[in-house]
Amino acid sequence: MTDAPHVLVIGGGSTGCGIARDLAMRGLEVTLVEKGNLTHGTTGRMHGLLHSGGRYAVSDQASAKECIEENRVLREIASHCVEMTGGLFVQRPEDPDEYFEEKLEGCRECGIPAEVLSPEEAREMEPYLAKDIKRAIKVPDGAIDPFRLCVANAASAQEHGARIETHAEVIDVLVEDGAVVGVEIKHDTGPGKRVHREPGSTEKIHADHVVSATGAWAGKIGDMAGVDVEVRPSKGVMTIMNTRQVDTVVNRCRPKGDADIVVPHETTCILGTTDIEVDDPDDYPEEEWEVDMMIDTLSELVPMLANARTIRSFWGVRPLYEPPGTGTTDPTNITRDFFLLDHEDRDGLSGMTSIVGGKFTTYRMMGEKISDHVCEKFDIDAECRTADEPLPGSHDFSILRDYMDEFGLRSPIGRRSVERLGSRAEEVLKTGEPNPVVCECEAVTRAEIQDAIDQSGSDLNAVRIRTRASMGNCQGAFCCHRMAHELYPTYDEPVAYEAFDELFQERWKGERHALWGEQLSQAMLKYSLHSTTMNADHDAVRTGSAIDFSKFDSGQTTAVAGTAGTETAATDGGLPPANGGDQ
Amino acid sequence: MAIEEDVIVIGGGIAGSIAALSAADTGAQVRLVTHKKSTLRHASGLIDVLGYTDGESGPVHDPFTSLDGLPEEHPYSLVGESAIRGGLEIFDTVTDGAYSGAHTDQNALVTTSGGAIKPTARYPTSAAAGLVSDDRSMLIVGFRSLTDFNGELVADHLAAAGVPFEVNGAEIEVPGNYRADARVTRIANALDLNKDLSYNGRTLPAREAFAEAIKPHLGTADRVGVPALLGDDHADDVRADLERSLGVAVFEIPMGPPSYPGLRLEDLLFDALDDAGVRISDGNPAVGYETAADGDTLESITIDRRGREIPYHAEQFILATGGLVGKGINSDRNGVYEPVFNCYVPHSDDRYQWFSEDAFGEHPFATFGVPIDEHCQPLTAEGKTEFSNLRAAGGVIGGVDPTAEKSKSGVSLATGYAAGREAGEAI
Ligand SMILES: Cc1cc2nc3c(=O)[nH]c(=O)nc-3n(C[C@H](O)[C@H](O)[C@H](O)COP(=O)(O)OP(=O)(O)OC[C@H]3O[C@@H](n4cnc5c(N)ncnc54)[C@H](O)[C@@H]3O)c2cc1C
Ligand SMILES: Cc1cc2nc3c(=O)[nH]c(=O)nc-3n(C[C@H](O)[C@H](O)[C@H](O)COP(=O)(O)OP(=O)(O)OC[C@H]3O[C@@H](n4cnc5c(N)ncnc54)[C@H](O)[C@@H]3O)c2cc1C
Numbered sequence A: 001m002t003d004a005p006h007v008l009v010i011g012g013g014s015t016g017c018g019i020a021r022d023l024a025m026r027g028l029e030v031t032l033v034e035k036g037n038l039t040h041g042t043t044g045r046m047h048g049l050l051h052s053g054g055r056y057a058v059s060d061q062a063s064a065k066e067c068i069e070e071n072r073v074l075r076e077i078a079s080h081c082v083e084m085t086g087g088l089f090v091q092r093p094e095d096p097d098e099y100f101e102e103k104l105e106g107c108r109e110c111g112i113p114a115e116v117l118s119p120e121e122a123r124e125m126e127p128y129l130a131k132d133i134k135r136a137i138k139v140p141d142g143a144i145d146p147f148r149l150c151v152a153n154a155a156s157a158q159e160h161g162a163r164i165e166t167h168a169e170v171i172d173v174l175v176e177d178g179a180v181v182g183v184e185i186k187h188d189t190g191p192g193k194r195v196h197r198e199p200g201s202t203e204k205i206h207a208d209h210v211v212s213a214t215g216a217w218a219g220k221i222g223d224m225a226g227v228d229v230e231v232r233p234s235k236g237v238m239t240i241m242n243t244r245q246v247d248t249v250v251n252r253c254r255p256k257g258d259a260d261i262v263v264p265h266e267t268t269c270i271l272g273t274t275d276i277e278v279d280d281p282d283d284y285p286e287e288e289w290e291v292d293m294m295i296d297t298l299s300e301l302v303p304m305l306a307n308a309r310t311i312r313s314f315w316g317v318r319p320l321y322e323p324p325g326t327g328t329t330d331p332t333n334i335t336r337d338f339f340l341l342d343h344e345d346r347d348g349l350s351g352m353t354s355i356v357g358g359k360f361t362t363y364r365m366m367g368e369k370i371s372d373h374v375c376e377k378f379d380i381d382a383e384c385r386t387a388d389e390p391l392p393g394s395h396d397f398s399i400l401r402d403y404m405d406e407f408g409l410r411s412p413i414g415r416r417s418v419e420r421l422g423s424r425a426e427e428v429l430k431t432g433e434p435n436p437v438v439c440e441c442e443a444v445t446r447a448e449i450q451d452a453i454d455q456s457g458s459d460l461n462a463v464r465i466r467t468r469a470s471m472g473n474c475q476g477a478f479c480c481h482r483m484a485h486e487l488y489p490t491y492d493e494p495v496a497y498e499a500f501d502e503l504f505q506e507r508w509k510g511e512r513h514a515l516w517g518e519q520l521s522q523a524m525l526k527y528s529l530h531s532t533t534m535n536a537d538h539d540a541v542r543t544g545s546a547i548d549f550s551k552f553d554s555g556q557t558t559a560v561a562g563t564a565g566t567e568t569a570a571t572d573g574g575l576p577p578a579n580g581g582d583q
Numbered sequence B: 001m002a003i004e005e006d007v008i009v010i011g012g013g014i015a016g017s018i019a020a021l022s023a024a025d026t027g028a029q030v031r032l033v034t035h036k037k038s039t040l041r042h043a044s045g046l047i048d049v050l051g052y053t054d055g056e057s058g059p060v061h062d063p064f065t066s067l068d069g070l071p072e073e074h075p076y077s078l079v080g081e082s083a084i085r086g087g088l089e090i091f092d093t094v095t096d097g098a099y100s101g102a103h104t105d106q107n108a109l110v111t112t113s114g115g116a117i118k119p120t121a122r123y124p125t126s127a128a129a130g131l132v133s134d135d136r137s138m139l140i141v142g143f144r145s146l147t148d149f150n151g152e153l154v155a156d157h158l159a160a161a162g163v164p165f166e167v168n169g170a171e172i173e174v175p176g177n178y179r180a181d182a183r184v185t186r187i188a189n190a191l192d193l194n195k196d197l198s199y200n201g202r203t204l205p206a207r208e209a210f211a212e213a214i215k216p217h218l219g220t221a222d223r224v225g226v227p228a229l230l231g232d233d234h235a236d237d238v239r240a241d242l243e244r245s246l247g248v249a250v251f252e253i254p255m256g257p258p259s260y261p262g263l264r265l266e267d268l269l270f271d272a273l274d275d276a277g278v279r280i281s282d283g284n285p286a287v288g289y290e291t292a293a294d295g296d297t298l299e300s301i302t303i304d305r306r307g308r309e310i311p312y313h314a315e316q317f318i319l320a321t322g323g324l325v326g327k328g329i330n331s332d333r334n335g336v337y338e339p340v341f342n343c344y345v346p347h348s349d350d351r352y353q354w355f356s357e358d359a360f361g362e363h364p365f366a367t368f369g370v371p372i373d374e375h376c377q378p379l380t381a382e383g384k385t386e387f388s389n390l391r392a393a394g395g396v397i398g399g400v401d402p403t404a405e406k407s408k409s410g411v412s413l414a415t416g417y418a419a420g421r422e423a424g425e426a427i
Helices: A014-025 A061-077 A097-110 A119-125 A146-159 A215-225 A288-298 A303-307 A343-347 A363-377 A403-407 A411-429 A446-456 A460-467 A480-486 A493-514 A517-533 B014-025 B063-069 B075-079 B081-094 B125-130 B151-160 B184-192 B206-217 B235-246 B260-275 B408-425
Strands: A006-010 A029-033 A087-091 A115-117 A135-139 A142-144 A163-165 A168-176 A179-187 A201-206 A209-212 A231-241 A249-252 A261-265 A268-272 A310-321 A338-342 A352-357 A437-439 B003-010 B030-034 B108-111 B117-120 B138-143 B167-172 B196-199 B202-205 B223-227 B249-253 B279-282 B286-291 B298-305 B308-319 B330-332 B335-337 B390-392
Touching: A006 A014, A006 A179, A014 A029, A014 A146, A014 A363, A029 A146, A029 A168, A061 A097, A061 A142, A061 A363, A087 A097, A087 A119, A097 A135, A115 A119, A119 A135, A142 A261, A146 A163, A146 A460, A168 A201, A168 A215, A179 A209, A209 A215, A209 A363, A215 A231, A215 A310, A215 A352, A231 A288, A231 A493, A268 A288, A288 A303, A288 A310, A288 A493, A310 A352, A310 A493, A310 A517, A338 A343, A338 A363, A343 A352, A352 A363, A411 A446, A437 A446, A437 A480, A446 A460, A446 A480, A460 A480, A460 A493, A480 A493, A493 A517, A493 B151, A517 B330, B003 B014, B003 B408, B014 B030, B014 B081, B014 B260, B014 B308, B014 B408, B030 B308, B063 B081, B075 B081, B075 B408, B081 B260, B081 B408, B108 B125, B125 B223, B125 B235, B125 B249, B138 B151, B138 B206, B151 B167, B167 B206, B184 B206, B184 B235, B196 B206, B202 B206, B206 B235, B235 B249, B260 B279, B286 B308, B308 B408, B390 B408
Parallel strands: A006 A029, A006 A209, A029 A163, A087 A249, A209 A352, B003 B030, B003 B308, B030 B279, B138 B167, B138 B223, B223 B249, B308 B390
Antiparallel strands: A087 A135, A115 A135, A168 A179, A179 A201, A231 A268, A231 A310, A249 A261, A261 A268, A338 A352, B108 B117, B196 B202, B286 B298, B298 B308, B330 B335
């Protein structure tokens, strides 16, 4: 082994994955533990906006400057996770002029390219904007896939020797003589990849330093170590539409408010959001009025949203933090900046640092700061390279090659696979085997599913976040079972069915919030397909009920064509068949 | 120019077709008006009558002996056993030779593409050799370039259910030079027309090529189950040819859309409607209605023919527009409604009461539909008939969850029969 210090990172969100990559690239020995899948926390439940900084240009210029800087970095190092859609701040007639001017001025002060568009110009870019809009500011906002980004960071960390353990919850922080020396974790199954039905285990991992990147859950890890970390979780709703009503990020240009942004994402558009403080990041109400507010308020900007189809809604909790004694009452006023808590300086507990607050867009910068801090503790002089070295999948490669022919894929499918996989396309898609489509809505082929299974075991939600399979309009109606069948024979029958049930239930969780109109009809079709055609709701194996087969119709004695000289059924005159014993 | 009939049926699914045939049987002049294709393209093509009840833990083995346990507002309780038998009789006549199961009241247990066993009352003859109460050994074949099911996994799942026979699975390459993602429709078409396909360096007619691909996996199996794509117009020949080449029985396992068994049933129903002299107008939706001065008697329905509203007059009307999937029942954020006559559809004002948290829980949305009386007449919130000459049939009827119960098509047959007959007899 190496002499490099061993750092244990808790949390597989953007922050934790970013830190793990950075430290591993600097040559430290790194272990990352995450209680769920990568992105299980807030990172998997965010809006997908690659901030230009425009949103903070008036209220929080420090954050705004970080955003534009990182926005430029991520376009380079994470090109296969980013779509540079551009963004608009749109002013309606009732929105204040002063704010518009402040926004424009703020953008310029922060170095965010900003251009004023007339209503005609704005509507030329986004034809579905309301007819009465006053004007707009164009900024370089983008869309970013949080799942792909985290997985790529973790993969890069692994390439640099890190150990990544998902489904490994920290259940205790080990403290000896006033110093943190490691953690105890509980593996759901394994260690290693998650495989349903494999027994779990606990493991004590010793480390030279522990970094808690647990976002809204940082207080709980703090408790385990005996230190106070006052995170103030604040929830927000996001509602997913069935198509891209807009191709540009559309922000409302008025002082902060709820329901003021639409982000195009892959085949969908996501409306958001709210900002309401909650007590427990794992247990808070998901409410109807929040969904209604997204649709009603944002249709003032994009009227067609009022009657468009939504496919699901989900909620996330912001890991807001403010130093003790600040006492801000309105969560929307809490800073979006991040804080590095050195528990040695702060609480006299050495061996552990927490990082809280911040934003997804600035994850890399946060990772850099934390890594600098850790390296300083160990007197290591290693440069941060994460801003220059592209992530796996984002290396230079030419999209111009004819992937359709090369991989035997029909054109829209080939194009979308390659967009998702980036420079990994060749490695993943060239299997030499038939490569049929598993998820039609998102154009995901078997090769991509198998690649994801390789990475993540029998966990189909982990396959989902890697591939987008089951995330489209039908919400897995036609592909949840296909995905489960792809697990076989790598995993056996009981595992495949348990994995299916888990995925199906996870999909339902968000669909419930979109059950009216077209999507209710779609949900009924999904329910019919799985309950009627496939009888999944009454499956004797899953319910564990024994069937007395002799009580059912065993058919008429039918001769096999061409063997017994007759091709028609020899009817038995309606009598119960030989082994049907219910006479 | 007014169009005048004795009976107008709105909706061309199983319920509407059976209602039209049942009304025509009484001698009435019938017109069937339907907007889109029925939901049969999505459906398995199986005809479930009653598979599960609240009182019984396992699958119902005889639907008729389990009717007593149903609640009194259940469509079966309202129309009675004779209507179920009447509907089945029409169905059996229409599908003679193409469907099995009429020889007994017992339910059959069939193999589904999800691997679970399911009780049903009538099954396509192409699926007949797949019954699970038959003790012949079985091979389940999946096609490697189709993703609907893995044959080996389905076989393992059947074995886990304790089926009374040996079952094995196999995954085979689809013969032919398909691109990686062979489409169900292309394979079905190649088999239907017995096109030449390349297999193992040779060129063979499709049916022979498939038999060759399956043969090495046969082992001691007496029957072979394959994805339900064995042809379209010539499905019987495709299966017979495969059976001849393989020397064992072959059966189809129904899948999701495009469902060939469902599409074949749709063809049979439409042929029967033609034979019975039912006039069919398809492609345009019914969007409204006119009543007589009493406000209680329907005089006509309004059909939207590309923006032009045309009245269709009749003495009796049958609403068979399906449920949430067929669009006979619709909803928005504020409520659930029946779009043609605005019939009463019971539902909670709070849309968060429309579903269960559990994906396979008791979903109120699955029970959405119009309430009816014993004459299949839709009822208002006060329990009065909506219109004196309107009846309902099939998925548009609410109150129970026929999906969970496995009674979807049975309810369509029974209410279609009853509504059609009563409408015809009222003339
Ligand atoms: C509604 C909403 C919308 C947002 N939109 C945007 C946006 O558009 N753009 C943007 O840049 N930012 C956005 N953000 C902010 C951004 O999502 C977060 O700042 C960022 O994702 C936080 O990442 P993180 O890694 O710090 O936390 P998390 O992603 O929450 O990661 C913490 C991880 O720690 C794990 N964990 C917790 N306890 C344990 C334990 N005991 N053992 C092991 N693991 C544990 C959790 O499972 C979790 O995965 C949004 C936030 C919200 C709430
Ligand atoms: C995925 C799926 C699987 C199924 N599997 C099974 C199974 O295994 N076993 C079983 O027994 N049953 C099954 N069914 C149920 C069965 O196929 C029928 O859906 C059910 O019997 C209801 O039939 P219906 O005729 O009432 O409605 P539908 O089939 O929905 O037909 C309604 C018709 O009315 C038309 N229509 C609607 N509105 C208007 C209008 N305003 N004007 C004119 N026409 C209109 C529609 O276009 C459609 O053609 C399944 C259904 C689905 C969706």
